[in-house]
Amino acid sequence: DAGVTQSPTHLIKTRGQQVTLRCSPKSGHDTVSWYQQALGQGPQFIFQYYEEEERQRGNFPDRFSGHQFPNYSSELNVNALLLGDSALYLCASSLVGGLGTDTQYFGPGTRLTVL
Amino acid sequence: GQQVMQIPQYQHVQEGEDFTTYCNSSTTLSNIQWYKQRPGGHPVFLIQLVKSGEVKKQKRLTFQFGEAKKNSSLHITATQTTDVGTYFCAGPQGQVTNAGKSTFGDGTTLTVKP
Structure with missing residues (x-):
């Protein structure tokens, strides 16, 4: 049973660049959520995708966008990178239609460093 | 907005001692989840509590959900070096739906001296 996979593992970018992170959900799951985890803090919810649409969004600017594909995999895009975007980006999958x-x-996350 | 707070931020114990972390939410939660994150790792789901006053046990770990569903605790009996990591609680924001987004606390980091 394949778990949640993310790529790449690590990434180094410079300010102003754009980045795309990828996630494949656990087998049988249809919902993907993205979180940003800064050092020493808990994960912060960015947004969630279900049926290829953004279903919920946290307090993140429009520079953060995403996409979900028909096979339920997902991408997180961040434009105009800032130093403060350096963090561990976590993808989490779940199954809609469970018991609430x-x-x-x-x-495992993608460690993004912005220089 | 909803806030989830955890105390203590850090806890250092001698192996064999007990450990407890507390989680408090500013709003009533429909459920609460606990995760463990090892150093350099990612959060791993431990358990979910749903009912008011619920208590669940996993070997040496005991999880409790408060009667008002605004607080929770995780207690580890006789800690081992394998218990090292950061323990997070998380609760869904707003009304429960299957698409609920989660608010995480900032975690309690446990270190265990052998």
């Missing part, structure tokens, strides 16, 4: 639960399974 929000059980999420996290991927």
